[in-house]
Amino acid sequence: MNLHIIHAIRNKQRMQFVYNGKLRHIEPQCYGLGTKNTELLRAYQLSGGTQPEPLFDVSKIEDLKLLNEFFTKPGPNYKKGDSAMKTIFCEL
Structure with missing residues (x-):
């Protein structure tokens, strides 16, 4: 479990990372196990x-x-209880 991701979701804090060789700038919505x-x-x-x-x-x-950037609301298609995850550690 990644505590940085949990912290970012709870605080509505933006994150950046490299994924498949590309720099991503994101607002975390939901974190769990698929x-x-x-x-x-x-x-x-x-x-x-x-x-x-x-x-x-x-x-x-x-x-x-x-x-050091924050957001106020989830993305336009966000739904609580993401169906792609069987266990949710943290969500907006």
Whole structure:
């Protein structure tokens, strides 16, 4: 379990990291375990990819940084209880 991700969700703090070789700038929405027991992060993506609210495999995240930037509301398609996760550690 990544405590930095939990902290960022609870504080509505933006994050950045490298994923598949691209720098991503995101607002974390939901963090938990998927059906294959992989840690997953649902995020609203501000830059770095084409999907607005992708699901990231946490094991593939590199150079994770919490930014001194904050957000006030979830992404436009956010739903509590993300169906891609069988166990949720933290969510907005």
